[in-house]
Amino acid sequence: MADSRTLTLNRPLDMHLHLRDDDMLRMVAPHSAAQFAGAVIMPNLVPPVTSGEMLTAYRTRILKVCNGVGEFEPLMTLFFQHYTESQLSAAQPHLFAIKLYPHGVTTNSESGIHSINAAEPTMRLMEEMGIPLLVHGETTGFVMDREREFLTIYERLATRFPRLRIVMEHITTAAAVQLLDRFENLHATVTPHHLVITLDDVAGGLLQPHLFCKPIAKRPEDRDALLAAALAAHPKLMMGSDSAPHPRHAKESCGCAAGVWSAPVLLPRLAELFEKHGALERLQAFVSDNAVRIHGLNIPQRSVKLVREPWTVPAVYAGGELPAVVPWEAGRELPWRVSAA
Amino acid sequence: MADSRTLTLNRPLDMHLHLRDDDMLRMVAPHSAAQFAGAVIMPNLVPPVTSGEMLTAYRTRILKVCNGVGEFEPLMTLFFQHYTESQLSAAQPHLFAIKLYPHGVTTNSESGIHSINAAEPTMRLMEEMGIPLLVHGETTGFVMDREREFLTIYERLATRFPRLRIVMEHITTAAAVQLLDRFENLHATVTPHHLVITLDDVAGGLLQPHLFCKPIAKRPEDRDALLAAALAAHPKLMMGSDSAPHPRHAKESCGCAAGVWSAPVLLPRLAELFEKHGALERLQAFVSDNAVRIHGLNIPQRSVKLVREPWTVPAVYAGGELPAVVPWEAGRELPWRVSAA
Numbered sequence: 001m002a003d004s005r006t007l008t009l010n011r012p013l014d015m016h017l018h019l020r021d022d023d024m025l026r027m028v029a030p031h032s033a034a035q036f037a038g039a040v041i042m043p044n045l046v047p048p049v050t051s052g053e054m055l056t057a058y059r060t061r062i063l064k065v066c067n068g069v070g071e072f073e074p075l076m077t078l079f080f081q082h083y084t085e086s087q088l089s090a091a092q093p094h095l096f097a098i099k100l101y102p103h104g105v106t107t108n109s110e111s112g113i114h115s116i117n118a119a120e121p122t123m124r125l126m127e128e129m130g131i132p133l134l135v136h137g138e139t140t141g142f143v144m145d146r147e148r149e150f151l152t153i154y155e156r157l158a159t160r161f162p163r164l165r166i167v168m169e170h171i172t173t174a175a176a177v178q179l180l181d182r183f184e185n186l187h188a189t190v191t192p193h194h195l196v197i198t199l200d201d202v203a204g205g206l207l208q209p210h211l212f213c214k215p216i217a218k219r220p221e222d223r224d225a226l227l228a229a230a231l232a233a234h235p236k237l238m239m240g241s242d243s244a245p246h247p248r249h250a251k252e253s254c255g256c257a258a259g260v261w262s263a264p265v266l267l268p269r270l271a272e273l274f275e276k277h278g279a280l281e282r283l284q285a286f287v288s289d290n291a292v293r294i295h296g297l298n299i300p301q302r303s304v305k306l307v308r309e310p311w312t313v314p315a316v317y318a319g320g321e322l323p324a325v326v327p328w329e330a331g332r333e334l335p336w337r338v339s340a341a
Numbered sequence: 342m343a344d345s346r347t348l349t350l351n352r353p354l355d356m357h358l359h360l361r362d363d364d365m366l367r368m369v370a371p372h373s374a375a376q377f378a379g380a381v382i383m384p385n386l387v388p389p390v391t392s393g394e395m396l397t398a399y400r401t402r403i404l405k406v407c408n409g410v411g412e413f414e415p416l417m418t419l420f421f422q423h424y425t426e427s428q429l430s431a432a433q434p435h436l437f438a439i440k441l442y443p444h445g446v447t448t449n450s451e452s453g454i455h456s457i458n459a460a461e462p463t464m465r466l467m468e469e470m471g472i473p474l475l476v477h478g479e480t481t482g483f484v485m486d487r488e489r490e491f492l493t494i495y496e497r498l499a500t501r502f503p504r505l506r507i508v509m510e511h512i513t514t515a516a517a518v519q520l521l522d523r524f525e526n527l528h529a530t531v532t533p534h535h536l537v538i539t540l541d542d543v544a545g546g547l548l549q550p551h552l553f554c555k556p557i558a559k560r561p562e563d564r565d566a567l568l569a570a571a572l573a574a575h576p577k578l579m580m581g582s583d584s585a586p587h588p589r590h591a592k593e594s595c596g597c598a599a600g601v602w603s604a605p606v607l608l609p610r611l612a613e614l615f616e617k618h619g620a621l622e623r624l625q626a627f628v629s630d631n632a633v634r635i636h637g638l639n640i641p642q643r644s645v646k647l648v649r650e651p652w653t654v655p656a657v658y659a660g661g662e663l664p665a666v667v668p669w670e671a672g673r674e675l676p677w678r679v680s681a682a
Contacts, residue, residue: 256548
């Protein structure tokens with residue numbers, strides 16, 4: 001798959017992606033379609049995606065703006081709430097999973113759930129119907145403790161619903177990595193930026209709003225544990241970028257919104273990282289094979305080729321009337337680029 | 342000193358203040374002179390204050406812009422470097438203390454020291470001459486650990502120089518509070534904002550650049566320990582605001598500078614806080630008596646009166662051609678105000 005100048009990835013998948021809607025959707029979705037054969041699309045629109053109709057309509061809008069970029073399969077999700085069996089059946093076949101947000105923990109999570117107990121009937125249904133549960137696993141505690149505090153909830157869910165496939169989304173702590181090995185039905189996504197940065201990069205020097213995200217980047221030992229698991233292609237760990245665009249003015253202001261827009265640089269940055277650590281041959285598992293195996297995905301074959309040609313990440317992406325968005329690694333030279341071919 | 346409607350503070354002192362220079366000095370210094378009988382003026386200008394001449398000239402500039410506001414004594418500091426006895430003698434009588442910055446830990450600390458060992462001859466001189474050592478006590482480690490990691494250096498300094506009066510500036514951790522009781526010659530300042538905020542307020546919701554400072558706000562248990570010590574008027578703890586203005590555009594942008602500009606709200610906010618906790622009668626010790634006793638200060642008598650009349654903190658202070666600066670608690674209503682009388 002790789003020589004020293006090229007790298008071909010089969011069916012790369014972004015297992016956690018925010019595409020937003022309207023102008024922002026038009027702005028950002030083609031960047032994902034250019035690099036990935038598919039992506040898990042988060043449902044936290046305003047209002048959130050909570051029915052089969054909304055899900056199908058959103059999928060259609062996504063496919064429309066990606067038309068011509070590359071064959072791209074949006075794996076659609078519903079926003080967790082109480083659902084009946086008929087509601088879930090109506091959302092299939094385009095329903096991939098349901099995303100659970102505790103109330104108030106991140107962007108557009110105001111409709112999130114207040115009680116995990118009250119959510120159990122829907123989880124029981126999901127278990128029976130084979131619908132994965134994707135979880136934003138944070139409490140509303142102190143910012144550096146929120147994920148760790150949530151781990152007991154993951155343990156309880158994994159125990160109570162042994163056949164429910166649970167994904168701990170965008171994990172950021174060594175403790176979450178360790179939990180992966182304790183429950184067979186527990187899986188995780190991790191973002192490329194959490195493999196690289198710590199809180200030091202966000203707030204250790206000057207404050208860097210473009211690296212501010214939720215969950216917030218944690219301690220060096222957390223970053224190191226996440227990176228080690230990714231480089232080893234831990235079989236229960238999948239790449240999910242959590243690429244989450246906000247307009248530049250919403251990031252560079254008082255009260256900056258959480259989210260790193262990493263979509264334009266994901267595969268090049270990962271190739272650089274895995275190459276640096278001598279793990280390039282394990283990138284395929286991290287960006288695709290693990291997800292295909294864990295979820296039994298049937299994604300159309302599509303390979304994406306990277307070439308070892310340096311390019312400089314633009315300081316900002318703006319497309320005429322579309323919103324200006326600052327990407328992760330803005331202004332930095334990356335050694336790999338996605339081949340247009 | 343206090344009835345339910347008024348509060349009179351004798352010789353209030355801000356034991357850690359950044360006044361900058363030029364236009365920013367003109368903008369911010371009158372706010373301190375309006376509330377305080379004196380303040381310890383930090384020397385981290387560009388270039389830093391490193392001679393008696395620079396110190397005297399800076400003092401003159403400060404007094405000039407405060408003229409007419411209120412009797413205000415700037416307690417001047419030199420930026421720590423290697424000094425000879427004759428250099429230090431030349432800086433007196435206006436020299437109050439020397440401020441030590443480890444290299445590269447905060448705003449304009451590029452000239453800071455690289456080795457504590459190499460600094461010992463100057464510290465020996467300071468000990469002999471009775472010049473206090475004020476320390477920005479952070480390592481260059483992980484942002485949440487920097488102060489805690491530095492505590493062993495405080496222990497070593499306090500042990501090696503038992504007659505040197507050492508002040509741990511702007512402490513932010515419970516561990517630093519505990520260290521106060523272990524070494525007789527170790528004292529501390531704490532900022533009002535570190536009595537109130539944690540990292541949650543900076544980065545737990547939306548990112549708040551105007552609460553971003555160094556040392557960064559820490560955990561709830563740290564804040565609680567600082568607040569308990571302040572409310573108890575711990576005899577070795579002094580109020581030092583670390584009020585540190587940056588122009589609004591430098592705070593609300595990518596790569597926001599560290600510093601909270603608290604000068605306009607200090608005494609009103611402290612009165613509110615101490616009143617809330619039933620400790621209003623201990624505010625005098627925290628904002629003045631402790632500092633006077635610790636340093637044997639001879640500050641001209643001046644009392645500042647607060648009245649219980651609500652006012653709303655302006656969203657931004659801007660004075661014509663002077664820089665616009667956003668204050669701490671911008672837009673919030675405070676129950677106490679400084680009386681103009």
